[in-house]
Amino acid sequence: MTEVRNPFADPLRFERRVPECAIVIFGAAGDLAKRKLLPALYRLAYDRRLPASFAIVGNSRTPMSDEDYRARMREAVKQFSEDGDFDEELWKRFAANLHYVAGDVKEPNLYQALREKVNATGQANILFYLSTQPSYYATIVDGIGHSHLAAAPEGAWRRLIVEKPFGHDLQSAKELNSRIHAVFREEDTYRIDHYLGKETVQNILALRFGNGIFEPLWNRRYINHVQITAAESIGVEGRGGYYQEAGALRDMIQNHLLQVMATVAMEPSAVFEPDAVRDERAKLLRSIKVMGPEEVDLYAVAGQYKGFRQEPGVNPDAQTDTYAAGTFFVDNWRWAGVPFFIRSGKKLPKRVTDIAIQFNQAPLALFGAGDGDQKARPNLLILRIQPEEGISLLFLSKEPGSGMRLRPVSMDFNYGTSFGERSPSAYETLLVDAMVGDPTLYTRQDMVEASWTVIQPILENWSNRRFDFPNYDPGTWGPAEADAMIAKLGRQWRNS
Amino acid sequence: MGTIATVQPERILRDLQELWAKMASDQADSGGVLRACAMTLAVAAENAADAERVRQTVGVLMHSHPSRAVILHPGSAGGELEARIFAECWKPFGKSQQICSEGIEITAGHNGFSEVAKFLVPLRVPDLPVVLWCRGAGALEPGPLAPLFPLADKIIFDSAQVEDADSALQFLRRLRGRGRRVADLHWTRLTGWREVLSHLFDDQGLQASGIKGAQVTFGGPSVTTCARYFAAWIRTALPGTRVTVSSDNGSRGLHSVVLSTVSDSLTIALGSDHCVEVSGPGRHYRSMLPSTSEEALMQEELGILGPDPVYERVLTV
Numbered sequence: 186m187t188e189v190r191n192p193f194a195d196p197l198r199f200e201r202r203v204p205e206c207a208i209v210i211f212g213a214a215g216d217l218a219k220r221k222l223l224p225a226l227y228r229l230a231y232d233r234r235l236p237a238s239f240a241i242v243g244n245s246r247t248p249m250s251d252e253d254y255r256a257r258m259r260e261a262v263k264q265f266s267e268d269g270d271f272d273e274e275l276w277k278r279f280a281a282n283l284h285y286v287a288g289d290v291k292e293p294n295l296y297q298a299l300r301e302k303v304n305a306t307g308q309a310n311i312l313f314y315l316s317t318q319p320s321y322y323a324t325i326v327d328g329i330g331h332s333h334l335a336a337a338p339e340g341a342w343r344r345l346i347v348e349k350p351f352g353h354d355l356q357s358a359k360e361l362n363s364r365i366h367a368v369f370r371e372e373d374t375y376r377i378d379h380y381l382g383k384e385t386v387q388n389i390l391a392l393r394f395g396n397g398i399f400e401p402l403w404n405r406r407y408i409n410h411v412q413i414t415a416a417e418s419i420g421v422e423g424r425g426g427y428y429q430e431a432g433a434l435r436d437m438i439q440n441h442l443l444q445v446m447a448t449v450a451m452e453p454s455a456v457f458e459p460d461a462v463r464d465e466r467a468k469l470l471r472s473i474k475v476m477g478p479e480e481v482d483l484y485a486v487a488g489q490y491k492g493f494r495q496e497p498g499v500n501p502d503a504q505t506d507t508y509a510a511g512t513f514f515v516d517n518w519r520w521a522g523v524p525f526f527i528r529s530g531k532k533l534p535k536r537v538t539d540i541a542i543q544f545n546q547a548p549l550a551l552f553g554a555g556d557g558d559q560k561a562r563p564n565l566l567i568l569r570i571q572p573e574e575g576i577s578l579l580f581l582s583k584e585p586g587s588g589m590r591l592r593p594v595s596m597d598f599n600y601g602t603s604f605g606e607r608s609p610s611a612y613e614t615l616l617v618d619a620m621v622g623d624p625t626l627y628t629r630q631d632m633v634e635a636s637w638t639v640i641q642p643i644l645e646n647w648s649n650r651r652f653d654f655p656n657y658d659p660g661t662w663g664p665a666e667a668d669a670m671i672a673k674l675g676r677q678w679r680n681s
Numbered sequence: 682m683g684t685i686a687t688v689q690p691e692r693i694l695r696d697l698q699e700l701w702a703k704m705a706s707d708q709a710d711s712g713g714v715l716r717a718c719a720m721t722l723a724v725a726a727e728n729a730a731d732a733e734r735v736r737q738t739v740g741v742l743m744h745s746h747p748s749r750a751v752i753l754h755p756g757s758a759g760g761e762l763e764a765r766i767f768a769e770c771w772k773p774f775g776k777s778q779q780i781c782s783e784g785i786e787i788t789a790g791h792n793g794f795s796e797v798a799k800f801l802v803p804l805r806v807p808d809l810p811v812v813l814w815c816r817g818a819g820a821l822e823p824g825p826l827a828p829l830f831p832l833a834d835k836i837i838f839d840s841a842q843v844e845d846a847d848s849a850l851q852f853l854r855r856l857r858g859r860g861r862r863v864a865d866l867h868w869t870r871l872t873g874w875r876e877v878l879s880h881l882f883d884d885q886g887l888q889a890s891g892i893k894g895a896q897v898t899f900g901g902p903s904v905t906t907c908a909r910y911f912a913a914w915i916r917t918a919l920p921g922t923r924v925t926v927s928s929d930n931g932s933r934g935l936h937s938v939v940l941s942t943v944s945d946s947l948t949i950a951l952g953s954d955h956c957v958e959v960s961g962p963g964r965h966y967r968s969m970l971p972s973t974s975e976e977a978l979m980q981e982e983l984g985i986l987g988p989d990p991v992y993e994r995v996l997t998v
Contacts, residue, residue, distance in 0.1 A: 197991070
């Protein structure tokens with residue numbers, strides 16, 4: 186569709202209109218719908234971001250009436266809305282647009298029933314949201330295709346949002362892409378990675394390319410290495426069945442953390458437009474050096490916490506990685522030789538996601554190479570993603586008093602204190618983007634396949650090995666092998 | 682929370698430091714306090730009672746635009762210049778740490794705001810934007826606030842209560858012509874209306890080239906700045922379109938906008954419950970207008986610290 190400039194647009198004051206549409210959610214009674222999707226949609230209604238006319242049509246196997254579904258989602262929204270705002274009157278108006286169709290996604294009749302329901306709402310545009318078990322994705326897309334639900338009338342659109350994981354390895358990702366493309370065009374396919382919708386991840390681009398002071402230092406000459414950490418203090422919390430098939434490498438590193446790495450390391454795009462930005466992310470992902478079989482043992486570590494095998498639904502002999510760490514290198518002029526250490530795990534000492542960029546030390550220890558705090562320390566720029574959102578710069582400062590004693594200090598920017606207003610949740614941002622047709626924060630086929638390509642040798646190596654699991658205690662920073670991995674390159678994890 | 686300080690900027694800043702140290706110590710066991718500041722918000726209140734209202738508004742604004750607030754108001758005849766400091770604190774949902782912003786309230790002495798202006802310079806937070814909010818219709822006339830204008834990066838007025846819309850607009854244009862960045866909350870009140878109209882043109886819903894005329898109707902005895910603004914906005918967006926402005930007997934403010942094509946017309950009219958009703962071929966719906974409370978309007982303006990090209994274009998028409 187050709188973009189026509191709206192002469193009344195005022196992007197400083199109001200957002201582009203979210204077009205009238207129906208959102209068809211498969212897996213609408215599931216955890217994601219209850220915890221994230223419905224609260225996000227309700228919040229968009231609260232913020233007047235949804236159009237006057239819209240519809241949400243939920244599907245799952247559980248038999249329920251529209252009223253039952255509304256009652257169930259009302260409780261979910263009340264429970265999981267991040268800010269506790271719940272307006273009874275608004276909910277009534279919102280719930281009037283909430284519909285439900287029970288049925289099995291393998292049954293062709295379901296799609297006919299969905300068609301009738303959507304037609305009854307009068308909506309011409311449809312956004313399909315796959316929030317079921319990943320093994321059903323291809324079946325649902327086939328069902329949408331066979332029932333002609335994907336055929337949009339003149340001037341209308343059909344779009345598909347696919348939740349992660351997108352495939353379970355490179356081959357399955359390619360197959361899924363192929364099945365989806367039989368029904369939806371690539372430009373209508375929105376592969377969601379909710380990390381990219383987080384304000385702080387988007388802020389990486391603002392920090393790098395909106396300021397003049399960082400980008401000149403953002404290269405191998407000044408940066409010693411980068412650490413990306415996504416730690417959870419909790420275990421699998423009842424998701425043992427799913428998790429033992431996925432593991433930390435697939436669940437976090439292949440998608441979220443490689444996308445974060447791409448955002449940290451990508452080149453600036455010529456313009457801030459969806460495909461220009463995504464081209465740069467994809468280019469970076471393709472530049473990550475793919476490990477050879479012999480390198481996996483050097484540069485990747487799997488771990489499993491004690492007690493995982495006793496979790497409900499988990500095989501007592503499971504070889505699942507509840508912790509994964511990897512050392513990645515980027516083969517381009519900017520980053521050659523700079524290691525990117527990525528780790529993610531469950532039952533670690535605290536919940537934290539951050540990116541630490543460690544700069545090279547000052548070339549001369551002018552104030553002495555003493556011990557303790559007096560010792561020369563490299564500067565660190567820390568981009569904090571959760572739970573506190575912000576940026577910190579660590580540097581040395583003179584202690585007050587006589588003599589020249591140096592002490593590390595932190596200069597902090599905190600989102601909450603500079604922008605008191607609430608940040609939209611990642612799902613609010615991403616749902617609006619899909620409805621207005623902006624895929625900047627969604628991953629593209631080539632990006633997904635590039636990140637699977639990076640991970641594939643590790644997956645293959647690990648699937649052929651028998652680990653001596655468990656190998657780390659809950660509440661510790663993972664297995665000793667991960668410390669050894671980073672120590673081989675003369676670095677150490679920031680375990681603070 | 683507050684303390685009296687004599688009006689010496691260094692003393693005020695020192696008192697603020699002590700206030701922060703005391704608050705940090707008092708709150709040490711309950712999550713602590715975090716000092717937040719993203720700008721200096723100077724407010725020229727009309728009088729002492731107005732300053733009290735401003736204080737409450739500023740308390741709300743701090744949540745989304747943490748700043749050092751400097752509230753200025755005229756004192757009694759023969760009075761002395763006085764100042765007091767305060768802090769506004771709030772606790773974000775689910776957090777134990779309090780976020781606090783600081784404030785200074787200055788009562789002008791007999792020399793009025795010209796004396797205050799020189800105190801304001803050292804009280805601004807270095808390197809952060811300074812926004813000056815000039816309250817009341819009187820602020821839109823040449824007068825005592827002029828010495829404050831050069832200190833601000835943005836000056837916010839409210840022309841809602843002015844009797845003579847044309848001279849208020851002239852005043853704003855003159856300031857703009859001198860390089861000052863100005864805003865008018867009566868323009869901000871139109872955002873909800875403008876958004877509804879703009880959305881009609883998103884995604885080719887309505888073709889701009891098809892609009893032949895526009896009729897803006899407002900209520901009240903004389904033309905308000907908001908009617909002038911709305912008409913000018915349509916003229917800048919659709920050059921060559923005939924735009925007429927008329928009044929009816931209803932309450933003050935915008936009542937309706939009718940866009941005409943060769944064969945049809947589309948109406949946006951003020952409805953009940955703070956809604957507008959959109960009606961025309963194939964369209965009939967209600968859309969809720971955003972809040973036009975003073976806090977909401979100021980929040981919107983404080984969110985725009987750089988150029989505001991649409992308003993600036995409208996102001997020149």
